[in-house]
Every structure is written in C-alpha cells, then in structure tokens.
Amino acid sequence: xxxxxxxxxxxxxxxxxxxxxxxxxxxxxxxxxxxxxxxxxxxxxxxxxxxxxxxxxxxxxxxxxxxxxxxxxxxxxxxxxxxxxxxxxxxxxxxxxxxxxxxxxxxxxxxxxxxxxxxxxxxxxxxxxxxxxxxxxxxxxxxxxxxxxxxxxxxxxxxxxxxxxxxxxxxxxxxxxxxxxxxxxxxxxxxxxxxxxxxxxxxxxxxxxxxxxxxxxx
Numbered sequence: 001x002x003x004x005x006x007x008x009x010x011x012x013x014x015x016x017x018x019x020x021x022x023x024x025x026x027x028x029x030x031x032x033x034x035x036x037x038x039x040x041x042x043x044x045x046x047x048x049x050x051x052x053x054x055x056x057x058x059x060x061x062x063x064x065x066x067x068x069x070x071x072x073x074x075x076x077x078x079x080x081x082x083x084x085x086x087x088x089x090x091x092x093x094x095x096x097x098x099x100x101x102x103x104x105x106x107x108x109x110x111x112x113x114x115x116x117x118x119x120x121x122x123x124x125x126x127x128x129x130x131x132x133x134x135x136x137x138x139x140x141x142x143x144x145x146x147x148x149x150x151x152x153x154x155x156x157x158x159x160x161x162x163x164x165x166x167x168x169x170x171x172x173x174x175x176x177x178x179x180x181x182x183x184x185x186x187x188x189x190x191x192x193x194x195x196x197x198x199x200x201x202x203x204x205x206x207x208x209x210x211x212x213x214x215x216x217x218x
Contacts, residue, residue: 002027005018005043010031010047011049012034012053012054013031013034013046013052013053014033016029016031016038019040027042028041028042031046034056037056039054039055067106069106074112075112075116076119076120077094077115079093080093080095081093090105090106091104096119098119136205136209139175145206159172160187160190168190169184170182170191170194171194172194172198174201
C-alpha cells in the first residue's frame with residue numbers, strides 16, 4: 001500500500017496532496033513551501049532530501065553562509081549592517097572613527113585593503129608631505145633656502161614690491177609672520193634691506209637645520 005504523505009513536512013515543504021500524472025509509475029506530491037510558493041516534487045526526492053524547497057533554499061543559502069561582520073572593527077571602520085541594493089557582492093555599511101558612513105566590499109574589509117572612509121589616506125599624505133617639506137619652528141626650510149622669485153613677482157627681487165608713489169617696499173616672511181622692512185626711494189636700497197633680513201633670519205635657521213632645499217640667489 002502506498003504511503004500517504006499528506007500533512008508531512010520535508011525541510012521547507014509541507015505536503016498538501018498527491019499530484020496525479022499519467023504514464024509514470026513515480027508518485028508526485030503538491031507541496032506548500034515556507035516562502036508561500038507551491039511546487040510539485042517527486043516522492044523519492046522528498047524522502048531522500050534532494051528537494052528541500054521550491055528553489056528558495058538555493059537562493060537563500062549564500063546569504064546564510066555570509067560572514068556576519070556586525071560590530072567587528074577593520075582599522076578605523078566598524079561594520080554596522082549589510083548594505084542594501086548591492087547585487088553580486090557582499091557589501092557592508094560601516095561607520096568610520098571620523099564619523100563618516102561608507103559602504104565597503106566584505107573582501108576589502110577582511111583583507112585590510114579598506115581601513116577607513118578615506119581619512120586615513122588623507123592624513124598619511126599630509127604627514128608625508130610635511131616630512132618631505134621639512135617644517136621646523138613654524139618655518140619651511142625649502143622655502144627659505146630657495147631665493148628664487150615667485151611667479152607673481154614683477155620687481156626682480158623676492159620680497160620687494162613697487163608702490164603707487166613709485167617707491168619700493170621690502171617685506172620678509174618668517175615663522176608665520178610678515179615683517180615690514182621699510183619703504184625706499186631707490187630700488188637697490190629695498191633689495192639690500194631684503195637681503196640683510198634674509199641673512200639675519202634665514203641663514204641662522206638654515207645653518208642650524210641644514211639647507212633641505214635649493215639655495216639659489218639668482
């Protein structure tokens with residue numbers, strides 16, 4: 001006598017009734033899946049566990065196997081929740097220590113390729129720039145060592161500017177301050193004032209820390 005499977009559960013499937021089919025000795029059963037869909041399954045596949053759902057189990061299996069990163073820290077990032085709307089990859093919404101939110105691929109988090117929202121890289125670049133430029137005592141050594149004119153200088157001497165009354169003003173910047181060296185009738189006097197100030201302020205600093213930049217008086 002054939003076994004009646006009605007009302008029995010097989011994984012996600014609940015058997016509703018037998019499905020009659022002609023020209024076959026196999027028995028088929030109409031089942032209701034936990035997801036709400038109905039499906040017809042061969043009896044041997046139900047009993048043997050080959051068929052566990054209407055097909056939703058295979059779709060959900062990758063999600064179940066996902067690594068739960070919630071609350072875990074990766075550099076400056078803390079994983080909050082799986083990101084919505086991302087297809088084909090495992091993405092996570094993360095909170096950076098700086099307060100920014102960012103969506104990251106799981107592989108990049110776990111491998112250490114992504115450690116922040118970008119703020120860490122910005123800080124590293126800034127630090128490397130400071131190391132390359134050599135700031136000491138509020139002064140850039142490369143800048144004071146280079147005596148070349150800037151692009152907007154039209155007088156021919158750095159720190160010397162022509163005023164409206166055809167006189168010449170000499171200035172010098174040092175340790176974040178600008179010093180007025182005076183106003184002169186003759187251009188040569190303004191140039192000399194600027195060079196004396198460089199010798200008084202710049203040269204001792206360069207002798208103390210070394211000339212990291214190019215010392216070009218031309």
